Amino acid sequence: MTKDGMQIRVGADIGGTFTDVAMEVGDTMHSAKVLTNYTAPEQGIVDGVRLVAEKAGVALSQIDTIIHGTTLATNALIERRxxxxxxxxxxxxxxxxxxxxxxxxxxxxxxxxxxxxxxxxxxxxxxxxxxxxxxxxxxxxxxxxxxxxxxxxxxxxxxxxxxxxxxxxxxxxxxxxxxxxxxxxxxxxxxxxxxxxxxxxxxxxxxxxxxxxxxxKPLMASYLTRLIDSLREAGTNCPVFMIHSGGGIISVESAIEFPVRLLESGPAGGAIFAAHIAKRHGLSRVLSYDMGGTTAKICLIDDQMPKTAKTFEVARTYRFKKGSGMPISIPVIEMVEIGAGGGSIASVDSMRQIRVGPHSAGSEPGPACYGRGGDRPTVTDADLLLGKLCAEGFAGGTMTLDQPAAEGAVARDLSGPLGTDVATAAFGICEVVDENMSNAARMHAVENGMELADYTMIAFGGAAPLHAGRLCEKLGIDELLVPPGAGVGSAIGFLRAPFGFESVRSSYIRLGAFDAGRVNAVLKDLTEEATSFVRSGAPDAVPTLECTAYMRYVGQGWEVPVTVEVRDYAGDDVAAFRKGFETVYEQLFGRLIDTLDIEIISWSLRASSEAYPAPRVERVDASRRIETDERRQMFEARAARFVEASVVARDAMALGDCIAGPAIITENETTTIITDAQEAVVQADGCLLVRSKA
Incomplete structure (x- = not known):
């Protein structure tokens, strides 16, 4: 805590390529990116916290809370280690x-x-x-x-x-x-x-x-113990909490006991971040787009709440094909994930087609342009060659990119075998990865019965703002928001998450033989379990309770989620359960089956502390159109050629400033590309509103 009483909170996210750290000092946000240390991942967090504390001008001993999310458990399952x-x-x-x-x-x-x-x-x-x-x-x-x-x-x-x-x-x-x-x-x-x-x-x-x-469990217990010890040795003395797959915060002790709950913790932070931005802007339909160094994640957020599920898959062996991985039965924020990050490796297959991912160069050795020994062409190499990235000042000035190395990798592995020039091959890499992402988004929307043209995209992660404009063009989405701190969006999302836990249990109850006493016993057990997890991190919290019953017609194979009240039920309350199920079922399938009884298969109950405040901001129109002296050649996808693009630093833009594409907006942790058909307007909360030109 600062001398004037401002809380200092830190969010830290270990990704496949970068470790992102965000520090909130009162209302001011500071951030940093450091390359992920595979040998000692906790060291990356310590280094990142030191770097961001130096930027903020605070001592490590002043930090009040650290909230952490990691993909280490997921990687251990994928790599079988x-x-x-x-x-x-x-x-x-x-x-x-x-x-x-x-x-x-x-x-x-x-x-x-x-x-x-x-x-x-x-x-x-x-x-x-x-x-x-x-x-x-x-x-x-x-x-x-x-x-x-x-x-x-x-x-x-x-x-x-x-x-x-x-x-x-x-x-x-x-x-x-x-x-x-x-x-x-x-x-x-x-x-x-x-x-x-x-x-x-x-x-x-x-x-x-x-x-x-x-x-x-042993791996995560060892890692979390080392992390706590390393942070203490560095000078912190604050509590450390973990973000879990369902989007809530739990204690380190709970995380050590149930590390499977951490499998999707990093992506969950990104979805929370997008939901917070959606709430501030009053958006009811949002497509969250998170692209980092290793993967891209897409999540539908309706009514400012990310979609959730009670099962998901990890370690898919057939290019992320559903059913080819390990099913995990825990509450999770539902999203589609593909191997399409900045470090995704591009190659030419036997049909002379460009393929991108799912393998990634990660941070060791990294893309060819990192100059760390990598020699395979990646999406980041292509972005550099197309003028989207500047070789100087990458990752907040901590790295200088090696353009000749990127050219050599693309020439050897792609343009040579295909008989094209380097720029065309780089364009092919970006078009393939953008098309992969747009196809994944379309599929996810269709599976949920949604039309993406009605959505606003919120883009974050180090690579997402580079590709989001083109992705919007492919999906027919008219508006895109790029929030402040987008490059470390998941880490900021950790700071917006409530203390929360979702308890799940199977308890079979048939509505034709409704047992109110059994329902009440199940709800009591779930409430006690979920609230105990919340109070382990927030002892004074009065948790908000949300319950879902998973119901189906007798004889069906799968259930639909039905929201139910958390209260004591009596025998005649069976009508409320029946009505709730029929409303949801008819919305999903268009008609009811009158002759069949209904059964409840399982239950989930989420307890959460008070949500982080999200005051509304009003939409701001362009008040000043800016022109810049700095220009750079950038490849424009729609025109399929290099064009002259304006270059402006994001922190040089003020409220209401508007820049027309083609343009490049730079900041420490990412770069936002405005296509020739778009313009960007700075909003009251610092978001960039990217929209089609009038």
Whole structure:
């Protein structure tokens, strides 16, 4: 805290290429980017915090709060470099995580290869005990069998143990009994049980989720402990919190226990950032576009709330094809992610077509233009060659880009094989990556029944403002907002997130036999669990509660989410549940099925502290059209040639200033490209409103 009482809060996001740090001192924001340190990722945060504190003129000891998000858990799953893990499951269910759902994500591929399970078959063990779907014990655990199982597992020298027994979402007593037996013999053993990690039906998803939690738990515990120690040694003495996949803040202790909740923490921060901007501008339909060094993420935000889901996939093996990855059953902000970042590597395939991603040059060695040993052409190299980036002053002046190296990489790998000049090949890279992103956005919108022409795009991340204008042209979107600090948008989003946690549970209730007492018991348990997580970080918070029941007609395979009140229910309240389901179902599918009963399969309850304030700003029209003396040759996609573009520093533009494209607006962490058909107007909160010319 400063001498005059202003809070100092820091958000830190570790990405695949850069580690972004944002520091808020009162109402003033300072930011920095440093290259991600793969060997010691915590060092990148310490370096970034030191750099941004120096910019802000504050001591590290004055920082009040640090909020952190990371993709390290996700990367550990993708790269299969987690702990050696054993799975203990029910007899007869040993092969569930290998059999999966038996769906074919590539229907006509006769040589299809399914992703290998995290736990090999010889490291999966079974217990001959059984609980039914209602939670009734059919066969108790035999003490001698359990003792022998514990002895076998401990003799295997495993670093972490996952326990997933059939129907434990209805009754977790057997899982707890097995955990207690293991910890009685080895108290420091890392153990995860599915009734706490993901108490939801569908055993493959639940077993896979608890295996993923166990697999990354020792790694994340070690990393978070080192991070806390490194920050303390550097001079901070403030609490550190984590952002989780659902968009809320939890304590480090909770994150260490349930690291699977962190898998989408970085992208979640970006969606929160976009939702905050949407609320300030009163926008009801927003397409959030986050492009960093490794991936691009797209999220639909309706009524200033990001769309959420209770399952998602990581580590897809077929170019991000749905069904080819590991399903994780935890609450998450729903978004589509593709391998299209600034560091995505371009190549020419056997059909002489340009392909971009999903592999990335990352930060080590990085794109060819970084001059750090990379020799493969990337999107950043193409942006440099097309005049979108300036070689000097990259990443806030911490790097000078090597244009000859970029030219050499593109010439060798693309323009040479294709028989074109370097500029044409670079243009091809950018068009391919922009088309990949626009296709992903269209697909995501269609799957949600939306028309993107009605949306406003909000772009952030180091590479997004470079490509957002062209993406809007491809998608038919008329308006684009580029917020202040867009280059570190996810880190700023961490500072806008509430303390929040979403508890999930499967509890089957049929409306034809509605049991109000059971509903109330489920809601009570969910409320207690969710609010305890919130109060672990914000003890004085009075959490806001939001509950969703996942419902379907009897006999259907999948559920629809229905918002329900958090209160005590009576028997005649069944009508409210039925009406809520029918309203949502008819909106989605156009008609009801009158002859079928309705069932509730599972529940989720979100508890969150008070939202960060987002005062409304009014739309500002152009009051002054500016001309600049600085010019640069930039490739214009629609004209397919180089044109003379105006260059202006963003901090030199004032409220109401307007610049017509083609133009390049520079700032420390990113660059915004205004195409020939667009203009940009500075808004009251510092956002750039990019729109089609009148």
């Amino acid at each position: 987690g702990a050696r893990t054993a799975l203990i499951t029910s007899k007869g269910f040993r092969d569930v995580i290998e059999m999966r759902t038996e769906n074919r994500f590539e229907q006509y591929d006769l040589d299809i290869v399914l992703p290998a399970p995290l736990v090999p078959r010889d490291e999966r063990f079974v217990l001959d005990a059984r609980i039914d779907a209602s939670g009734k014990v059919l066969k108790e655990i035999d003490a001698s069998e359990l003792d022998a199982l514990v002895e076998t597992v401990l003799a295997g020298g495993f670093e972490s143990i996952a326990i997933g027994l059939i129907h434990s979402y209805a009754n977790g007593d057997h899982e707890r009994q097995v955990r207690d037996a293991l910890l009685a013999r080895k108290p420091d053993l890392s153990v995860s049980i599915s009734c706490e990690v993901s108490p939801q039906m569908r055993e493959f998803q639940r077993f896979n989720t608890v295996c993923a939690n166990a697999y990354v």
